[in-house]
Amino acid sequence: MTHTAVKSLDVIIDNKQRVGYCSGEVVSGHVSLTLSEATAYTAISVFLKGYAQVSWMHKRSRCSEEKRCLSLSKTLFATTGPQNLILDSGTYEIPFDLQLPQSPLISSFSGKHGRVHYTVQAVLKRPFHESQRVCRELCIIGHIDVNVPTLICPVSQTCKKMIGWWIFTSGPISLTASISRQGYCSGESISIHALIENCSSCLVVPKAVMYQIQTYTAKGKTKSFKQVVASARGNAVPSDTSSRWNGNALNIPPVSSSILNSDILRVEYLLAVIVQIPSSKNLEVQFPVVIGTKGHDITGHSNANMGLLYPAFTPPDIAQAPPSYAEVMSEERRTSTCQSQPDWLLDGSAFTCAQQFRLQPPPPYSEICPSQQ
Known part of the structure; x- marks a missing residue:
């Protein structure tokens, strides 16, 4: 052998x-x-x-x-x-x-x-x-269910900042952002709703960034490493204007699932909605995000409350004419209006001229401008 x-x-x-x-x-x-x-x-x-x-x-x-x-x-x-x-x-x-x-x-x-x-x-x-x-x-996959109640509820945050100092202030910039849930899986998209109001004299730019944060612990010391895994940029918001994100999507690339059950190594994710302000500290709101292994139920009710945060206005398909003059001003009301005036005013010529125009009904409603006929 x-x-x-x-x-x-x-x-x-x-x-x-x-x-x-x-x-x-x-x-x-x-x-x-x-x-x-x-x-x-x-x-x-x-x-x-x-x-x-x-x-x-x-x-x-x-x-x-x-x-x-x-x-x-x-x-x-x-x-x-x-x-x-x-x-x-x-x-x-x-x-x-x-x-x-x-x-x-x-x-x-x-x-x-x-x-x-x-x-x-x-x-x-x-x-x-x-x-x-x-x-x-x-390869071992630690199962994380993102359908738990703590991860399927919408969350929202608001922050505001005054630009300038003392007599040189130019106005506030405010940011309100929300997401429909906090639990996702790789390959899904985060739907972001946001309202940026720029009352300053600066041109600001909104963006969304997703970070992966690795935290290591040994011998009573901690070491962190933070890296960007996804980002999306919005349109610039000029001075004295506002901009709204109605469900802008941030795609999650293939990333490791969150590690939350280890004493010495943790992997967490953070979504930041940022307003970049030139020559000043950025305005920012942050949402902790959990990346799991079981997908979200798209038939769930987690998106139901988003309309309460950002209601949408839908104009009617066909414009409706306003009520007629006769419907809102009856003959009795016109007569009572005249009789309620004092005698010294009713006898004046100025009142007669005013009444001639005040009591006349408005012109009929039309959807076509007379100048275009």
């Missing part, structure tokens, strides 16, 4: 096309083993392990920490006595399956200063030899 008796050792995961595995699912596959000669062994096992790891430099020292997220194992073959097992030369495919726990799992993630990773490892133990190991990366 030589050291090169094991020609190859590999782990093959079934259904490689799938994106990842969630809580409660079964990870299945087989261990592929090729031997060049008869080989003795004591055990063949598979392990599924997951770790959250963070590391960064703080001044001249390194802050790092590691926490285990998952640990499963299964022994496929093992000796039950002092005698070793013998496998003849050839190729063997040994199936295995590992049941993931029902409890929430942390999603696989790779960030600026840390990662969450899972591996399936096959271990071959041989007498008088070091154990041989082979690993394969496994």
Whole structure:
């Protein structure tokens, strides 16, 4: 029996096309083993392990920490006595399956200063030899349902800012923004409603930005990394005008789901609606956003209240004529109006002239301007 008796050792995961595995699912596959000669062994096992790891430099020292997220194992073959097992030369495919726990799992993630990773490892133990190991990366998806009540309600914020100082103020700029919900999935769009009122002398530009915020914790210290994952720009708003966003869409690109259940690594998302003001600090409102793994029910009622925040006015298709003079001013009312005046005014010529025009009905209503006929 030589050291090169094991020609190859590999782990093959079934259904490689799938994106990842969630809580409660079964990870299945087989261990592929090729031997060049008869080989003795004591055990063949598979392990599924997951770790959250963070590391960064703080001044001249390194802050790092590691926490285990998952640990499963299964022994496929093992000796039950002092005698070793013998496998003849050839190729063997040994199936295995590992049941993931029902409890929430942390999603696989790779960030600026840390990662969450899972591996399936096959271990071959041989007498008088070091154990041989082979690993394969496994993607785990931590399930986040965005249909919970806290994530499907509309939210709104308002802020206002005066431009200038003391006697040089030029007027306020106000921003009111709202979104129909706070839970989304990758590939969806965030519908943004906003009202920008520019009473200043500046030309301002509104935009929407979605950030991913990675937060790492180790040895009592915290490190954050913030990056833009999506943005949209609106039209410039001139001085003394206003602009309205009626459901402007911000498309969410393929991004990692939020990680909210880890002590050392968190991934959060933030939507900011910003009004850029030249030579001044921007006006901004922020909405925390959760990226989940289960899509929003489009038949839900989360959009029902958006009309209350920004009611839409729809003009009638056909203009209606105003009421006639006779309908609003009866003969009795005209007579009583004249009789209610004092005697000294009724006798004057000025009153006679005024009454001649005041008591005449207005011209008939027409949708066509006389000058265009």
